[in-house]
Amino acid sequence: MPTYAYRCADCGHAFDIVQSFSENSLTVCPECAGVLRKQFGSVGVTFKGSGFYRTDSRASGSSAAPGKPAAKAAESVKSKAKSAAKAA
Ligand SMILES: [Zn+2]
Numbered sequence: 001m002p003t004y005a006y007r008c009a010d011c012g013h014a015f016d017i018v019q020s021f022s023e024n025s026l027t028v029c030p031e032c033a034g035v036l037r038k039q040f041g042s043v044g045v046t047f048k049g050s051g052f053y054r055t056d057s058r059a060s061g062s063s064a065a066p067g068k069p070a071a072k073a074a075e076s077v078k079s080k081a082k083s084a085a086k087a088a
Contacts, residue, residue, distance in 0.1 A: 010034025 002021070007014040008029035017026065026036050 005039035006036045007039050008032065008034050009037050014039075 005016045011032040013031040
C-alpha cells in the first residue's frame, strides 16, 4: 500500500499515512481541523519510480518502439509535399 504525506495548511502539522487506493484522501487536519494538503513527490516516489523507469527504457529501446515507423512515414510525406510544392 502506498504511503501518503500530508501537511496541514493551517498549523503546519505534517505526517505520513498508509492508505489503500480505494481510501479517500484526508482533508481535515487531526490536530486543528484545518485544511490538509497532500504532499506529492516525497514518500510515494519509490512506488511510482519503477513504473516510470520501465516506460523510459522501453521508449529508448531501438527497434520495438511502435510509434517510430508512423512518425517516419509522416515525415517523409511531409517532405514529399514540400518538394512537390517547390516543383509546382
Ligand atoms: Zn492543522
